Amino acid sequence: MSSKRVTISDIAQKLNISASTVSRALKNHPALKKETIKAVQDLANKLNYQPNLLALSLRQKKTNTIGVIIPEITSHFFSSIITGIQDVLVNSGYNIIICQSNESYKEELAIVENLLRIRVDGVLVSPSSRTKKFNHFSKLKQSGVPIVVFDRDCPNLEVDKVLVDDYDGAFQAIDYLIKSGCKKIAHLSGPKNLSTTNHRLQGYLDALKKNNLPVKEEYIVHASGFTHEEGIQPTKTLLRLKNPPDAIFAINDCIAISAMYIAKKLDFKIPEDISIIGFDDEPHTRYFKPALSTVWQPVYSIGMLSARILLSHLKNPDNTPKLRKEIFKPELVIRHSSIKI
Incomplete structure (x- = not known):
C-alpha cells in the first residue's frame, strides 16, 4: 500500500500555522521564534518530510544537476575521471547524472536532448569515437548550459577543455x-576521426622522422575501437607481415594487451622479439607477464579540474571569463614489455 x-x-495544517511559516521555519528564518522552528x-x-526538488528547481530556475x-564506464580510465x-x-550541492554513449554518435545526440529536456545546469563531456x-x-551552449570537454577534443568548438598532450606521450614512447x-x-592506432588518435599518430610519425627512420604504411593499422576484441585482428595483420615489426606502440592499454596476447600465440618473445608499449597506465597492466610499458595519464586530475x-x-x-584549455603532460612508464635502453 x-x-x-x-x-x-x-x-501547516497539523500545527495550525500558515504554509509560508512552515517554509521559513524549515530554512531557520531568523524572524521566527525558536519554538516555532x-x-x-x-x-x-x-x-519524514522531503522537500519537492522539482518545484524548488522551477522556482529557482535551476535543477542543481550536472x-x-x-x-563507456567500465574502464579504469573513465571510472577514475568520474x-x-x-x-x-x-x-557543492550539485547532483550528477552519468550518461554512457557506448561510443555511439546517435546515442550521444539522444543524451544531449534528454539533458536539455530535464534542464541540467551544466555538462561535462568526452565525445564518442563516432x-x-x-x-x-x-x-x-546556445541554451545557456555551460559545457566542459575533457579527454577527447572537439576541434573548433568554443568551450572549456581539459585534455592530455597525446602527441607528446606518443613521441616519448616512439x-x-x-x-x-x-x-x-608499428602503430596500432584508433578510430580515424578522434583527436586522440590523430595526435598520437602524429607523435609516432614525427618521432620516426626525427630519428631518420622511414614511415611504412603497412606498419600503421587502425583498430575500430578501444577494446581487447578490437585489437586482435589488427595485431594479426601486423605480425603476419612478411617483414613483421620489432615494436608496437598501441593507442591504449587494452589494444596493447591484445597485441601481447597475439604475439605470444604466434611465438614472438616479448621483449626479445618485439617490444610493446600501451597508453593509459591501467592499474592491472603492471601485473601482466611481462608487465606492460605504457604512457601514464593523470586521469583523476582530469576529472577534478573539469568539474572545478x-x-x-x-x-x-x-561572469564570462576567457575560455580555458588546460593540457596535462603524460609520462612514459617503462616496464618489462619493452627492451631497456
Whole structure:
C-alpha cells in the first residue's frame, strides 16, 4: 500500500500555522521564534518530510544537476575521471547524472536532448569515437548550459577543455623504442576521426622522422575501437607481415594487451622479439607477464579540474571569463614489455 507524500501544507495544517511559516521555519528564518522552528522541524522529521526538488528547481530556475557524458564506464580510465568529478562536486550541492554513449554518435545526440529536456545546469563531456560533428554540443551552449570537454577534443568548438598532450606521450614512447634499438616500429592506432588518435599518430610519425627512420604504411593499422576484441585482428595483420615489426606502440592499454596476447600465440618473445608499449597506465597492466610499458595519464586530475572549471561557471553565471584549455603532460612508464635502453 503506497503512502501519501508529506507536503508543507500537511505540516501547516497539523500545527495550525500558515504554509509560508512552515517554509521559513524549515530554512531557520531568523524572524521566527525558536519554538516555532523547533516544532516545525520536529514534526517534519517525524513525518519524514522531503522537500519537492522539482518545484524548488522551477522556482529557482535551476535543477542543481550536472550531466556527465562518457563513451563507456567500465574502464579504469573513465571510472577514475568520474571519481575525480564526484570528489569535487560531492559538497557543492550539485547532483550528477552519468550518461554512457557506448561510443555511439546517435546515442550521444539522444543524451544531449534528454539533458536539455530535464534542464541540467551544466555538462561535462568526452565525445564518442563516432562523433564527427558537434552541433549538439553547440546547442547546449546556445541554451545557456555551460559545457566542459575533457579527454577527447572537439576541434573548433568554443568551450572549456581539459585534455592530455597525446602527441607528446606518443613521441616519448616512439623515441624510447628507437633509443632501445628498435628499427621497425608499428602503430596500432584508433578510430580515424578522434583527436586522440590523430595526435598520437602524429607523435609516432614525427618521432620516426626525427630519428631518420622511414614511415611504412603497412606498419600503421587502425583498430575500430578501444577494446581487447578490437585489437586482435589488427595485431594479426601486423605480425603476419612478411617483414613483421620489432615494436608496437598501441593507442591504449587494452589494444596493447591484445597485441601481447597475439604475439605470444604466434611465438614472438616479448621483449626479445618485439617490444610493446600501451597508453593509459591501467592499474592491472603492471601485473601482466611481462608487465606492460605504457604512457601514464593523470586521469583523476582530469576529472577534478573539469568539474572545478564547470563549477566556476555555475557559481558566477553572469561572469564570462576567457575560455580555458588546460593540457596535462603524460609520462612514459617503462616496464618489462619493452627492451631497456
